[in-house]
Amino acid sequence: MSAAVLATDQAAQALGAQSNSYAVVTAGLTKRFGKRLAVDGLDLLIPAGSITGFVGPNGAGKTTTIRMLLGLIRPTAGTGTVLGHPLGHSRAYLPRVGALIEGPTFYPTLSGRENLMVLARLGGLPKSRVEATLERVGLGERGLDPFRTYSLGMRQRLGIAAALLPGPELLVLDEPTNGLDPHGIAEIRAMLRSFADEGMTVFVSSHLLAEIQQICEHLVVIEAGQLLFQGGVEELLAARSPELIVRTENQDDASRLMALVNAAGRTARIVGESAGTTLEIVADCSWAGALNRLAMGHGITLVHLAERRSTLEEAFFEITGSCARAGSVPDGGPPDPPRPPSASGGGGPERQGPDARASSSKARQA
Amino acid sequence: MILRAFQSEWIKMRRRRLWFGSYGAITGVVLLSTIVTIAGALHHPDRQGDLTLAQLAHASGLSQGLTQSGVLLGAVSFSIAAAQFGGEFAHGTLRNLLVRQPRRWVLMAGKCLAVLTFLVGAAVVAAIFGICAAFVMAHLRGVPTSAWTSGVGMGDLGIALGDLAISACGFAIVGMIFGVLLRSSVIAIAAGLALLLPIETILTDAVPGTVRWLPGQLLEAIAQGGSTGAPFEAAVITVSAYLAGAVAITMLIFLRRDVTA
Numbered sequence A: 001m002s003a004a005v006l007a008t009d010q011a012a013q014a015l016g017a018q019s020n021s022y023a024v025v026t027a028g029l030t031k032r033f034g035k036r037l038a039v040d041g042l043d044l045l046i047p048a049g050s051i052t053g054f055v056g057p058n059g060a061g062k063t064t065t066i067r068m069l070l071g072l073i074r075p076t077a078g079t080g081t082v083l084g085h086p087l088g089h090s091r092a093y094l095p096r097v098g099a100l101i102e103g104p105t106f107y108p109t110l111s112g113r114e115n116l117m118v119l120a121r122l123g124g125l126p127k128s129r130v131e132a133t134l135e136r137v138g139l140g141e142r143g144l145d146p147f148r149t150y151s152l153g154m155r156q157r158l159g160i161a162a163a164l165l166p167g168p169e170l171l172v173l174d175e176p177t178n179g180l181d182p183h184g185i186a187e188i189r190a191m192l193r194s195f196a197d198e199g200m201t202v203f204v205s206s207h208l209l210a211e212i213q214q215i216c217e218h219l220v221v222i223e224a225g226q227l228l229f230q231g232g233v234e235e236l237l238a239a240r241s242p243e244l245i246v247r248t249e250n251q252d253d254a255s256r257l258m259a260l261v262n263a264a265g266r267t268a269r270i271v272g273e274s275a276g277t278t279l280e281i282v283a284d285c286s287w288a289g290a291l292n293r294l295a296m297g298h299g300i301t302l303v304h305l306a307e308r309r310s311t312l313e314e315a316f317f318e319i320t321g322s323c324a325r326a327g328s329v330p331d332g333g334p335p336d337p338p339r340p341p342s343a344s345g346g347g348g349p350e351r352q353g354p355d356a357r358a359s360s361s362k363a364r365q366a
Numbered sequence B: 001m002i003l004r005a006f007q008s009e010w011i012k013m014r015r016r017r018l019w020f021g022s023y024g025a026i027t028g029v030v031l032l033s034t035i036v037t038i039a040g041a042l043h044h045p046d047r048q049g050d051l052t053l054a055q056l057a058h059a060s061g062l063s064q065g066l067t068q069s070g071v072l073l074g075a076v077s078f079s080i081a082a083a084q085f086g087g088e089f090a091h092g093t094l095r096n097l098l099v100r101q102p103r104r105w106v107l108m109a110g111k112c113l114a115v116l117t118f119l120v121g122a123a124v125v126a127a128i129f130g131i132c133a134a135f136v137m138a139h140l141r142g143v144p145t146s147a148w149t150s151g152v153g154m155g156d157l158g159i160a161l162g163d164l165a166i167s168a169c170g171f172a173i174v175g176m177i178f179g180v181l182l183r184s185s186v187i188a189i190a191a192g193l194a195l196l197l198p199i200e201t202i203l204t205d206a207v208p209g210t211v212r213w214l215p216g217q218l219l220e221a222i223a224q225g226g227s228t229g230a231p232f233e234a235a236v237i238t239v240s241a242y243l244a245g246a247v248a249i250t251m252l253i254f255l256r257r258d259v260t261a
Helices: A003-017 A062-069 A090-096 A112-122 A127-136 A152-164 A182-197 A209-215 A233-238 A251-263 A285-297 A312-320 A354-359 B002-013 B016-039 B059-068 B070-090 B094-100 B104-141 B151-182 B185-206 B215-223 B232-256
Strands: A022-033 A036-042 A045-047 A051-055 A077-082 A097-100 A170-174 A201-205 A218-223 A226-232 A243-248 A267-271 A278-282 A302-308
Touching (some): A051 A209, A090 A097, A112 A152, A127 A152, A152 A170, A152 A182, A182 A201, A251 A278, A251 A285, A285 A302, B002 B016, B104 B151, B215 B232
Parallel strands (some): A170 A201
Antiparallel strands (some): A243 A278, A243 A302
């Protein structure tokens, strides 16, 4: 059974069962704007109570998907449920959903408190929620100041406060750390963690893959409106082959060691760092001792030996195949250089290039 | 639910800048119209239709300035409503509102009621200032005002105020329609005012009889209690039909259109 069929089947089953274990389920969710296909048959499964990261290059369809989940955009095709209610009945679930979409937008001349009051009154929420959420995001003392005087970080926090107003079961945050400094990012990260600890389902889109890796247990990757991966972050990273990074004292020893490693059944290659003395070896840290002994036995002195774990950024670029394609690099920073295919023969996530995606429906389910 | 949307909108309308700007503009328009009308009244008419001081002394004299302010008041009302609705799209605040109130018609109805009450309040405040200015100007021009304060005079004033309020609300609803359809306050105000004022005026001058079919001209006629080209009742019926149709179409579009801003 193909991965795409598997994902669709699971989505359909979850839809049918109205399972409480998923906060969001979609099957074949599609949105077309004229000739442009923004979201293409998306099958989402967002576990309840999880922090799920939603990543993809610019224009991948993340915001369109979020807007469809919030009833702001009508899907062209497909079905889905949010908190057990069909997508078409957003009034049934939106009172239990908080959202920050595409950055915080408020009335500039109103104070933070008044901006929240507008939304609280509209949603029939008590005034006490406004005070509580302002305190929660650390804006209690600046609540009476006009929104236009807020820093970017304060604006983001007010946006999160607005999302928290109804005491949501599902929190949807679109780029909550956009433009924040490291301190602000750390604050938002801690906040998201605390929301999840309270049992909230947090669905967060971001370009900052390192942040996603730190806070999310679950991950959804899309590109060109299509699902490329969804599953546990750890599962994704664990599926990639770990590497040992080794540096020899002499340049000649590097090529000797590479031959020895390859002869031992591992894959090694010299990388262009430190004047050709650095090797990448596909192996986990349990083989580090054997490697050290192997080098010592042949008179090779190692000056550096460390395990390098895959990052989400590397996994992302591998999944999206965006290294070689201009214009699809996310804002999180330049991609790492392409890496050679693993010779270990398995374990790593299957890369789905554009051709593969064009010929099949692509979704991978971890 | 509509009440919640109404109250929510009023939190925004309490903005000091909006309050002073709108109420100030509308009051200024009425004051200007009242002062110019009474100051320009003649002892003997030069031509038919000129307002005379003798006519000002009648019971309806007090409301003469108010009725002349209909177009300008309408333009201000149109602009305020277009800005309130178009701004929600342009600033991206509509998405926040729709997450908290997914029933779009409820949001629209509450918002519309809030804008209309805001404008009626502004018209009443402006009228109070206009009445005060009328008495001051009457004193300066030597116009007797005893008929103004009679029962008939008060009745005429009430009718004039009602006509003005209906006209202002009509202009505001047209502004709302433009704001929602064009999704931008600037474009809505520019396009709407261009259509309602110069384009309609040119059409009226160029094609006889069109005054009874053009919405801006009809709303102006309502503010004046009817005109020769557009009697009051006919104007009210025609404008009501126009607005009902336009509001229905606008609401349908708003309910179905994707919110991408």
